[in-house]
Amino acid sequence: MTRFVLGRIGFYTLIAVLLAFFTIPLLWLVTAPFTSDPTYEVKVPDFTLDNFRAVAEHPYALPSLYNSLVLSVGTAVLVVILAALAAYALSRVRLPGRDALLYALLLLSSIITGTAAMVPLFQLAVELNLIDSQLGLILILTGGLLPAAIFMLKDFMDSTPKSYEESARVFGATPLQIVRHVVVPLVRPGLATVGVWAVANVWGNFLMPYLLLSDVEKQPAAVITYTLYTEGGQANLSMLSTFGLLYSVPVVLMYLFVSKKYGFRFHGGIKR
Amino acid sequence: MAGIELRGLTKVYPGGVKALDSLDLAIPDGEFFALLGPSGCGKTTLLRTIAGLETATGGAVVIGDRDVTGVQPGGRDVAMVFQDYALFPHMDVTDNIAYPLRIKKVAKGARRDKAAEVGARLGLEQLMDRRPGQLSGGQQQRVALARVMATQAQAFLFDEPLSNLDARLRLEARTFLKKLQRELGVTTVFVTHDQAEALAMADRMAVMEAGHIRQIGTPAEVFQRPANTFVAGFIGSTPMNLLDGVVRGDTLEVAGCKVAVPASAEGRLSDGEKIVYGVRPEYLAYSPEPGGGALGGKVAIVENLGASHLVTLDVNDVTVQAVVPEGSEPEIGDDGYATPRRDRALVYRDGELV
Numbered sequence: 001m002t003r004f005v006l007g008r009i010g011f012y013t014l015i016a017v018l019l020a021f022f023t024i025p026l027l028w029l030v031t032a033p034f035t036s037d038p039t040y041e042v043k044v045p046d047f048t049l050d051n052f053r054a055v056a057e058h059p060y061a062l063p064s065l066y067n068s069l070v071l072s073v074g075t076a077v078l079v080v081i082l083a084a085l086a087a088y089a090l091s092r093v094r095l096p097g098r099d100a101l102l103y104a105l106l107l108l109s110s111i112i113t114g115t116a117a118m119v120p121l122f123q124l125a126v127e128l129n130l131i132d133s134q135l136g137l138i139l140i141l142t143g144g145l146l147p148a149a150i151f152m153l154k155d156f157m158d159s160t161p162k163s164y165e166e167s168a169r170v171f172g173a174t175p176l177q178i179v180r181h182v183v184v185p186l187v188r189p190g191l192a193t194v195g196v197w198a199v200a201n202v203w204g205n206f207l208m209p210y211l212l213l214s215d216v217e218k219q220p221a222a223v224i225t226y227t228l229y230t231e232g233g234q235a236n237l238s239m240l241s242t243f244g245l246l247y248s249v250p251v252v253l254m255y256l257f258v259s260k261k262y263g264f265r266f267h268g269g270i271k272r
Numbered sequence: 273m274a275g276i277e278l279r280g281l282t283k284v285y286p287g288g289v290k291a292l293d294s295l296d297l298a299i300p301d302g303e304f305f306a307l308l309g310p311s312g313c314g315k316t317t318l319l320r321t322i323a324g325l326e327t328a329t330g331g332a333v334v335i336g337d338r339d340v341t342g343v344q345p346g347g348r349d350v351a352m353v354f355q356d357y358a359l360f361p362h363m364d365v366t367d368n369i370a371y372p373l374r375i376k377k378v379a380k381g382a383r384r385d386k387a388a389e390v391g392a393r394l395g396l397e398q399l400m401d402r403r404p405g406q407l408s409g410g411q412q413q414r415v416a417l418a419r420v421m422a423t424q425a426q427a428f429l430f431d432e433p434l435s436n437l438d439a440r441l442r443l444e445a446r447t448f449l450k451k452l453q454r455e456l457g458v459t460t461v462f463v464t465h466d467q468a469e470a471l472a473m474a475d476r477m478a479v480m481e482a483g484h485i486r487q488i489g490t491p492a493e494v495f496q497r498p499a500n501t502f503v504a505g506f507i508g509s510t511p512m513n514l515l516d517g518v519v520r521g522d523t524l525e526v527a528g529c530k531v532a533v534p535a536s537a538e539g540r541l542s543d544g545e546k547i548v549y550g551v552r553p554e555y556l557a558y559s560p561e562p563g564g565g566a567l568g569g570k571v572a573i574v575e576n577l578g579a580s581h582l583v584t585l586d587v588n589d590v591t592v593q594a595v596v597p598e599g600s601e602p603e604i605g606d607d608g609y610a611t612p613r614r615d616r617a618l619v620y621r622d623g624e625l626v
Contacts, residue, residue: 161356161358163354163355163356163358164358164360166325166345166352166354166358167352167354167358168371168375169325169344169345169346170323170324170325170345170346170348170350170351170352171346171351171371171372171375171423172345172346172347172372172375172376173346173375174346177375181360181371181374182360185360185362186361186362188362
């Protein structure tokens with residue numbers, strides 16, 4: 001009996017420690033912005049808005065959030081459109097070696113935006129005159145995310161019965177009409193999942209924009225965070241925490257919205 | 273409206289499987305035609321080839337006066353009901369029915385009017401705003417039919433239209449479908465693996481086996497005079513008795529008994545010839561008393577069919593089944609005698625009807 005009680009106590013202590021490990025940084029993130037002189041401790045804030053004013057006055061902080069939005073939404077739109085078309089074709093057309101192609105793409109994609117390809121990618125961007133251009137960055141990020149997106153969407157497409165499309169075909173619908181009227185509505189949860197995944201990926205990407213964008217006015221929030229130092233070279237905790245909070249809110253809101261609308265269930269098929 | 277004609281239609285799948293082997297078939301305008309066969313016989317492939325969802329390897333598909341062999345499905349002016357109905361789950365009933373008109377770029381108002389009109393005809397007025405997921409199987413079937421009617425196509429193609437319904441509903445739907453087809457008068461081809469369904473609904477039918485058509489005819493012809501032993505064994509809710517026999521002068525020796533030569537084979541048999549004698553259980557008169565030209569044996573099994581009984585006789589180790597009306601069913605172990613109707617029994621030589 002005592003053994004059991006001790007075991008339970010030990011178990012809950014472990015859970016509590018683990019929970020604290022993840023909760024305390026989050027607590028810090030929501031309290032520090034409202035504290036006048038934040039340190040590394042979590043303390044009851046004095047509810048000042050000075051930090052927010054400081055962020056608003058910073059020349060690059062708020063514009064960088066806009067840049068992040070442009071980059072992530074631009075990439076997500078491209079990824080969803082291209083991946084949907086590719087996944088549909090791959091799901092419906094029998095190609096010899098189709099699966100091998102998909103897996104090869106998936107493996108190689110981790111290299112495209114990975115550290116190993118940094119130098120060639122940088123040189124390629126310079127050659128194509130896409131260095132220091134948001135469009136260039138969007139294209140490179142899209143290339144990196146596409147294989148995984150195609151892989152996910154193909155799974156959705158595979159699980160929708162062909163008879164819907166065949167039915168539309170007999171009624172005279174063209175392939176593009178079939179995609180617009182039938183396939184896209186059927187795989188909408190999949191498209192939403194891939195879109196959110198792409199936005200979150202780009203939103204948190206530091207290395208690619210850091211290397212490919214040199215103009216500070218074009219840089220996204222992830223890179224700007226890195227520049228928030230005091231004149232003495234110390235991390236500027238009041239700026240960092242406040243900016244960090246503003247930086248995380250849009251992604252959280254997006255998750256809540258899409259999760260409410262589509263429930264994030266990987267169900268693919270339709271109740272019939 | 274238009275008839276459908278198939279000329280030497282052949283379909284070979286990649287890998288060499290011959291699904292259709294040089295089929296010729298003419299379905300006149302307005303006919304309700306059944307394609308019947310066991311699974312894998314090519315009936316669905318044939319329907320899909322008519323629709324254009326499969327491309328023919330050889331031969332031609334003619335709808336009306338137009339050779340549509342190379343035409344895309346949308347250009348053939350046919351409409352198809354799929355086995356799973358393929359109603360778009362994200363559209364309500366109105367939009368589903370109006371979908372073919374949307375493809376034809378009919379204005380939205382006219383589309384909705386037409387959908388309402390066709391829907392009302394099939395008793396769907398109360399359901400027009402629902403999604404397919406909120407409908408029962410029978411309602412879904414009627415929506416699928418309404419959608420096909422809205423197309424005003426030259427011909428309708430139904431792939432196993434009743435197989436997704438439960439048993440009782442299937443009977444109702446059978447009657448309903450036949451009535452609807454009669455009223456619309458549109459050439460309709462349907463596929464089924466259920467011989468009772470084909471017999472009940474079709475004006476004419478084709479019985480298929482392994483990519484070949486084994487018999488074409490009205491349900492009565494196919495039921496009464498199956499052209500070969502395959503059709504004989506496939507048609508009928510109780511399978512036909514197919515018994516090996518030998519011609520002995522002007523009688524047949526079947527299962528150790530002497531029976532008369534059927535009327536249809538009279539004068540066409542030669543002495544000593546090996547034949548297969550076919551007679552449906554419904555065309556055997558059962559009696560507990562011996563009689564001339566009867567198959568006599570012991571009752572092995574009695575199965576209740578409701579208004580009648582299926583009696584299985586063991587005739588010199590050969591199984592013979594006879595349908596006995598209610599009230600006169602024997603007990604297991606009784607002696608029984610089954611006399612074939614001479615005008616209904618058949619003789620097969622090398623599997624083909626004599």
